[in-house]
Amino acid sequence: MPQLRGLRTRLVVAFALVAALTATTTGALSFREARTGLLQQSQDTVIAQLRAQTNRLAPEVVAPPNEAELRRFAAAMAATDPSGTWRVMATYRGLSATSFAGDRFEELTPALRKAVDTRLATVFQRVNSGDHTALVVGMSVTFAGGVGDSGLQVFLIVAQTKEQAYVDALVTAIERATVPALVLAVLLALLAARGVLRPVRALRGATRSIAEGRLDTRLAVDGSDELADLSHTFNETAAALEASVAELRGMEARARRFAADVSHELRTPLAAMSAVTDVLDEDAARLDPDTATAVRLISEETVKLARLVDDLMEISRFDAGAAVLHLDEIDLAESLRRTLAARGWTDLVDAELPPPDALRGRVDPRRLDVVVANLVGNALRHGARPVLLRLTEAGRSAAERLAVIEVLDSGPGIPEAVLPHVFERFYKSDAARTRTEGSGLGLAITAENVRVHGGSVRAANRPEGGAVFTVELPLRSEQLLQGQADGDASARGSRP
Amino acid sequence: MPRVLLIEDDRAVREGVALALRRQGHEVATAVTGEEGLELVRSFRPDVVVLDLMLPGMPGLDVCRALRALDQTLPIIMATARGDDEDIVVGLEAGADDYVVKPVQARVLEARIRAVLRRVAGAPGESGIPKLDSYGDLTVDRAGFSVTLRGAPVALAASELRLLMTLSASPGQVFSRQQLLEAVWEHSYHGDARLVDACVKRLRAKMGEPGYIETVRGFGYRFASL
Numbered sequence: 001m002p003q004l005r006g007l008r009t010r011l012v013v014a015f016a017l018v019a020a021l022t023a024t025t026t027g028a029l030s031f032r033e034a035r036t037g038l039l040q041q042s043q044d045t046v047i048a049q050l051r052a053q054t055n056r057l058a059p060e061v062v063a064p065p066n067e068a069e070l071r072r073f074a075a076a077m078a079a080t081d082p083s084g085t086w087r088v089m090a091t092y093r094g095l096s097a098t099s100f101a102g103d104r105f106e107e108l109t110p111a112l113r114k115a116v117d118t119r120l121a122t123v124f125q126r127v128n129s130g131d132h133t134a135l136v137v138g139m140s141v142t143f144a145g146g147v148g149d150s151g152l153q154v155f156l157i158v159a160q161t162k163e164q165a166y167v168d169a170l171v172t173a174i175e176r177a178t179v180p181a182l183v184l185a186v187l188l189a190l191l192a193a194r195g196v197l198r199p200v201r202a203l204r205g206a207t208r209s210i211a212e213g214r215l216d217t218r219l220a221v222d223g224s225d226e227l228a229d230l231s232h233t234f235n236e237t238a239a240a241l242e243a244s245v246a247e248l249r250g251m252e253a254r255a256r257r258f259a260a261d262v263s264h265e266l267r268t269p270l271a272a273m274s275a276v277t278d279v280l281d282e283d284a285a286r287l288d289p290d291t292a293t294a295v296r297l298i299s300e301e302t303v304k305l306a307r308l309v310d311d312l313m314e315i316s317r318f319d320a321g322a323a324v325l326h327l328d329e330i331d332l333a334e335s336l337r338r339t340l341a342a343r344g345w346t347d348l349v350d351a352e353l354p355p356p357d358a359l360r361g362r363v364d365p366r367r368l369d370v371v372v373a374n375l376v377g378n379a380l381r382h383g384a385r386p387v388l389l390r391l392t393e394a395g396r397s398a399a400e401r402l403a404v405i406e407v408l409d410s411g412p413g414i415p416e417a418v419l420p421h422v423f424e425r426f427y428k429s430d431a432a433r434t435r436t437e438g439s440g441l442g443l444a445i446t447a448e449n450v451r452v453h454g455g456s457v458r459a460a461n462r463p464e465g466g467a468v469f470t471v472e473l474p475l476r477s478e479q480l481l482q483g484q485a486d487g488d489a490s491a492r493g494s495r496p
Numbered sequence: 497m498p499r500v501l502l503i504e505d506d507r508a509v510r511e512g513v514a515l516a517l518r519r520q521g522h523e524v525a526t527a528v529t530g531e532e533g534l535e536l537v538r539s540f541r542p543d544v545v546v547l548d549l550m551l552p553g554m555p556g557l558d559v560c561r562a563l564r565a566l567d568q569t570l571p572i573i574m575a576t577a578r579g580d581d582e583d584i585v586v587g588l589e590a591g592a593d594d595y596v597v598k599p600v601q602a603r604v605l606e607a608r609i610r611a612v613l614r615r616v617a618g619a620p621g622e623s624g625i626p627k628l629d630s631y632g633d634l635t636v637d638r639a640g641f642s643v644t645l646r647g648a649p650v651a652l653a654a655s656e657l658r659l660l661m662t663l664s665a666s667p668g669q670v671f672s673r674q675q676l677l678e679a680v681w682e683h684s685y686h687g688d689a690r691l692v693d694a695c696v697k698r699l700r701a702k703m704g705e706p707g708y709i710e711t712v713r714g715f716g717y718r719f720a721s722l
Binding site: 264267268269270271272273274275276277278279282303306309310313322324326328329330334335338339342360365366368369 | 506508509511512513515516519577581597598599600601602603605672673674684685686687688689690714715
């Protein structure tokens with residue numbers, strides 16, 4: 001799931017996390033402070049009030065007090081609170097009385113009671129019982145001047161509902177603030193992501209464009225951040241690349257044009273020499289042996305040179321993109337048979353061809369002849385007989401029909417190291433660079449001729465020994481391309 | 497003794513080709529420029545012209561057109577560099593009968609010259625007895641190697657005449673370009689099919705309507721059985 005790992009997602013998650021963390025931390029801290037302050041203040045108020053009232057009312061208690069006296073004191077104490085929520089208990093050596101009759105003072109813990117017994121200070125405790133919180137305060141009443149315990153103890157329970165409500169409101173407020181903060185954070189993250197992603201996306205598009213060969217691709221640089229820097233660097237790189245490629249192409253074009261020009265210039269003197277080789281051949285027999293040998297040599301090499309120059313011209317035209325296909329719909333088996341016959345190879349090569357007119361296709365007949373002649377010639381020269389020329393049809397559908405031409409020989413095969421290079425120009429399998437009958441361009445020209453047809457050619461070794469060259473040509477039958485033409489049916493019927 | 501006019505600007509090629517052709521028994525006249533060649537057509541009266549397309553001064557293609565304007569039937573063989581594809585097509589449409597690619601061996605050029613001359617071998621009145629075939633308004637004299645359309649003679653170049661005679665010999669039968677290359681031009685099966693297309697185009701232009709020669713798409717041409 002690449003989307004989840006995307007910059008946008010990561011930014012959103014990071015922003016949201018930071019926002020949530022900040023909101024929670026801030027909320028928690030302020031909550032704690034506010035709550036402490038609030039409760040502290042309320043309990044300070046209560047304790048101060050309790051002390052003041054005790055100071056005011058305790059002296060009125062008749063000593064030693066009986067239970068009725070204690071109840072009166074407790075009720076008087078409770079009555080001093082204007083809100084009327086105080087519950088007071090007064091005790092005196094085992095006697096106790098509460099401001100509300102029957103109040104069992106369940107919130108009062110033994111620990112607090114013990115603390116009041118042992119210490120003379122005011123003791124308080126916050127008690128959570130059920131869903132409400134209560135503040136429990138206890139104190140021993142001492143004589144003025146602090147000279148001794150009077151034995152009278154006062155306990156007070158105040159329900160802290162108001163304080164609890166304040167705290168709850170605080171929590172709600174913090175929660176309510178966190179949600180918009182999160183939403184804002186996500187929005188900001190998206191905005192930031194867009195700001196970052198737009199140049200990144202532009203950069204990606206531009207890089208693809210360069211990869212597809214449009215080297216003049218440039219980015220619009222705006223702003224002065226790191227991404228603008230990157231865009232600027234990209235533009236510089238692209239410009240440098242374009243310049244180098246242009247230079248390389250220029251050099252290559254010059255090199256190719258040079259090869260083409262050289263071949264072209266060689267052609268005129270060769271035309272003169274080729275015209276008279278027959279004269280030399282005819283008269284060589286009448287010359288003295290040395291001269292005759294020299295003359296025959298010149299004649300033979302002139303013919304080879306002419307072929308080499310012809311091949312060079314041919315390959316130059318492929319390089320210049322000037323090779324034109326002259327397509328004609330022909331019977332491929334007939335074409336292959338004619339190629340063998342024209343070179344006197346009919347008896348040297350086993351041909352496995354489909355019956356007449358079974359496999360027709362639009363090809364350039366001259367180029368097909370060159371392809372087959374080069375491959376069969378190569379098999380006869382470098383392989384060993386029997387050489388098999390096979391033509392079959394392949395293809396997934398009628399629209400993608402392929403003619404498959406295979407040339408198999410029974411020679412030693414092609415060394416593995418040489419296989420990837422067999423279609424290279426002037427490639428010689430051994431370093432000795434021995435000159436063979438061919439120009440060294442035959443297989444390169446074969447590959448180019450197959451390529452202009454939109455086909456493919458490959459070389460391999462057969463498991464049972466020998467090499468196999470396989471050509472696949474798209475058939476592009478005219479009937480398939482342009483529909484059934486007028487008179488085709490009768491034409492087929494009236495063919496000789 | 498066929499008479500060959502060779503128009504070629506390069507001295508070595510001119511001398512080499514002329515030497516080779518003379519040894520084959522041709523009578524050869526040479527010209528360095530197109531203008532000189534056109535002059536020689538009048539004085540030398542060649543049976544066939546071998547024309548280099550790359551000439552200084554008057555371009556080879558213009559020379560070809562001028563030769564056709566001068567003589568509708570004179571066989572013309574262009575000598576070109578392979579790859580000069582445009583020139584070949586234009587040259588064929590301008591009326592050249594055939595072309596060879598330089599550098600060319602003497603025996604190849606010689607074979608082409610013989611082939612193009614065979615196309616006009618039967619001069620009118622040679623056998624004396626015309627062998628006439630009529631197809632609508634068109635009459636072909638197979639013995640006299642002449643064609644008339646509505647009674648008027650049609651001046652056809654060698655390859656045009658041979659092509660028409662080949663096709664009309666079997667009306668309705670489809671000939672592939674390769675078959676016609678072999679039958680008319682005596683080229684190999686894998687020769688240049690554009691020779692056929694250009695020649696058919698010229699023939700149709702000279703014979704006008706109705707279309708005697710039909711294109712059978714995907715196969716070739718046939719003579720309409722009217």
